[in-house]
Amino acid sequence: MRLPSHLPRRTVLQLAAGAAVTGLAGLSIPNALAQTAPASGPRVLRIGHQKGLLSVLKGRGTLEQRLAPLGVKVTWTEFPAGPVQLEALNVGSIDFGDVGEAPPIFAQAAGAPLAYVAATPPRPALEAVLLPASSDVRSVADLKGRKVAYNKGSNVQYFLARLLEKNGLKYTDVQHVHLPPADARAAFEKGSVDAWVIWDPFLAAAEVTLGARVLADAQGVVNNRYYYFSSLNYAARNADVIKVVIDELDKVDQWAAANRSALAAELSQLWGLPRAVVDKSVARTVYGTTPITRAILQEQQAIADTFFDLKLLPRRINLLEAAV
Incomplete structure (x- = not known):
C-alpha cells in the first residue's frame, strides 16, 4: 500500500485504528489496565480518550481543578480506537470516554453497560462520498453498479444506506467494497474503486492532498454526531x-468555536497531519456539547435498526436501555 509522503503511513494507520468500527468480540485490554478498577475510598474519574477534544481538555488541567473540591482524582488513558475504549468500559477500566455513532451500538449489542451522557450537535459536513477528480460520476444515481469503498459497520455505512435510499437507489444497486480507511485510500488512489465514503480528517486529507471531489456529504441525509459515554x-x-x-467539555467547545486557528494548530500536532488538512476539517466542524434527549437516542436507534437489517448486529437493541 503506497501512501503519499505528506500523509505518513504511521499517521494514517493510527487514524485508521482510531476510526475502525468492529464488534467487541476478540478485543481485549492489557491486564494492567483491566486491573485499575478503583477500590473503595476516594472517588476517581478514569477517562479514556482518543486524539480529540478530550485530549485538549486534558492539556488544560481545568477538569482536575474543578473536581478537586469534590475529592475526585482524575486519571487519563489514551486509546487508539472507539471499540477498545468501550471494551475498557465493559471490563470496568474506565468511567468516561468519547466515541462516534457506531461503536456504542455494537458495544450495547455485546452487553456493555454503557450510558450516553452527552452529544455533539449534528456534524453532517464531516462525512461524504468522494470521487476522483477525473470521475464521470455526476450524481448519486450514477453510482449504480459502481464500486463504493467504506469501513464496514461504521457511521458512513449508515450514511451510504440512507443516501442511496434518498436518491431512489437500492442498497444492492452499488458494489460494496469493505476496507478500513488506510486501505480504502490506497484503493481510491489506484482507481480500484469508483467512490469512497469517508469522514474527517481522512475526508479533508483526500480533498487537500489528492484533489478528490465531493459527490455528496451527509447534510440533509443523516446527522452524524459524536458522543460522550x-x-x-x-x-x-x-x-x-x-x-x-x-461543563468543562462545553467550555472547550466554546473556545474551539471562537478560536479555530489556535485549535487547528493544536490538533495538527496532536494528529500529525498537515495544517491545511486540519484547517479544512476544523472550519466545517460544529462545536458544542448537548444533553442526551429521547430524539437523539431515536437517531441512534435508527442506526442500530439499519445495522440489524444489514445483518451487522446479532440482535435488535433498545437504545433506551443506555439512557441514564
Missing part, C-alpha cells in the same frame, strides 16, 4: 462528576 452504574452514582466533565 459512561457506565450506567458510574453515571447513576456520580451525577455531580459527570455534570462537571460535560
Whole structure:
C-alpha cells in the first residue's frame, strides 16, 4: 500500500485504528489496565480518550481543578480506537470516554453497560462520498453498479444506506467494497474503486492532498454526531462528576468555536497531519456539547435498526436501555 509522503503511513494507520468500527468480540485490554478498577475510598474519574477534544481538555488541567473540591482524582488513558475504549468500559477500566455513532451500538449489542451522557450537535459536513477528480460520476444515481469503498459497520455505512435510499437507489444497486480507511485510500488512489465514503480528517486529507471531489456529504441525509459515554452504574452514582466533565467539555467547545486557528494548530500536532488538512476539517466542524434527549437516542436507534437489517448486529437493541 503506497501512501503519499505528506500523509505518513504511521499517521494514517493510527487514524485508521482510531476510526475502525468492529464488534467487541476478540478485543481485549492489557491486564494492567483491566486491573485499575478503583477500590473503595476516594472517588476517581478514569477517562479514556482518543486524539480529540478530550485530549485538549486534558492539556488544560481545568477538569482536575474543578473536581478537586469534590475529592475526585482524575486519571487519563489514551486509546487508539472507539471499540477498545468501550471494551475498557465493559471490563470496568474506565468511567468516561468519547466515541462516534457506531461503536456504542455494537458495544450495547455485546452487553456493555454503557450510558450516553452527552452529544455533539449534528456534524453532517464531516462525512461524504468522494470521487476522483477525473470521475464521470455526476450524481448519486450514477453510482449504480459502481464500486463504493467504506469501513464496514461504521457511521458512513449508515450514511451510504440512507443516501442511496434518498436518491431512489437500492442498497444492492452499488458494489460494496469493505476496507478500513488506510486501505480504502490506497484503493481510491489506484482507481480500484469508483467512490469512497469517508469522514474527517481522512475526508479533508483526500480533498487537500489528492484533489478528490465531493459527490455528496451527509447534510440533509443523516446527522452524524459524536458522543460522550459512561457506565450506567458510574453515571447513576456520580451525577455531580459527570455534570462537571460535560461543563468543562462545553467550555472547550466554546473556545474551539471562537478560536479555530489556535485549535487547528493544536490538533495538527496532536494528529500529525498537515495544517491545511486540519484547517479544512476544523472550519466545517460544529462545536458544542448537548444533553442526551429521547430524539437523539431515536437517531441512534435508527442506526442500530439499519445495522440489524444489514445483518451487522446479532440482535435488535433498545437504545433506551443506555439512557441514564
